[in-house]
Amino acid sequence: MEPRVKRCRVCGVCSEKMNKCSTCKDRFQLKWYYCSKPCQVSDWPRHKTYHAVLEKMRDEEENRHIKTILDGIANAGSSCSVSREGKDANGMTALLRAASDKNCADVRKLILDGEDPSVADDQGLTALHYAAIDGNQELARTLIEHGPDGLVFGETPGGETSLFLACAKGHLEVARLLAEAGGEALLLRANRNGTSCLHAACRGEHLAV
Ligand SMILES: [Zn+2]
Ligand SMILES: [Zn+2]
Structure with a gap:
């Protein structure tokens, strides 16, 4: 859920109407706002490093999810209900x-x-x-x-x-x-x-x- 009044991450101005980095908007749902293009541009060198971190967290989350599924499959063979049936x-x-x-x-x-x-x-x-x-x-x-x-x-x-x-x-x-x-x-x-x-x-x- 987006806040109604947002705060610019660079200059601190608060407003209902704010810009958002398109990558953050589409991929990460990160609440990271800019009041203007110049603020966004000045923040870019730092902000783009967040993308890498967020991407990595996403991959880890995905790997954890895959691992959970694989563990489920691996354990299914050794669980009582499957291999020891009867x-x-x-x-x-x-x-x-x-x-x-x-x-x-x-x-x-x-x-x-x-x-x-x-x-x-x-x-x-x-x-x-x-x-x-x-x-x-x-x-x-x-x-x-x-x-x-x-x-x-x-x-x-x-x-x-x-x-x-x-x-x-x-x-x-x-x-x-x-x-x-x-x-x-x-x-x-x-x-x-x-x-x-x-x-x-x-x-x-x-x-x-
Ligand atoms: Zn600003
Ligand atoms: Zn971004």
Whole structure:
């Protein structure tokens, strides 16, 4: 809001009718008035330095605004409502909890209700990895049968597939189920250290696998 009576910044004369620097008027809404052209001209060398300062403040204000938006985007990925959706405080979904409880009926029901069985816990293990580690045939069969096709190829952060884990643990029947589901492509998968399923089985002296 402009004051009704304005004061000349140079000579101090007060009047309702005053000139204003056009840049200030358009860009900065600065209350900086001159009674006459000579007053404005005499103030120009000093006044133009204000423009630079005001411009900088504006940029900083804009950068702050942009930063606020970027921070919002960056934090969105780590906030509870986004990345931990459906997970409890331990990073477990209902399906992962049911799988770790070896409750196959609940696992089946949750998959049929639309829960994604390829979601991993905070250690990067899926329900099928649990089945492989435990040698739980019923759980493995349930997940293979009702889960998405790519589920058997899911890897831990160390690059181990469920088949790899089942072999390493010597769980022959679960390994067979997984190998049948994943075929040769799965058998040839190696972990991050280049160890294949067969290596893992040999190392664990599970020659039957
Ligand atoms: Zn003046
Ligand atoms: Zn100005």
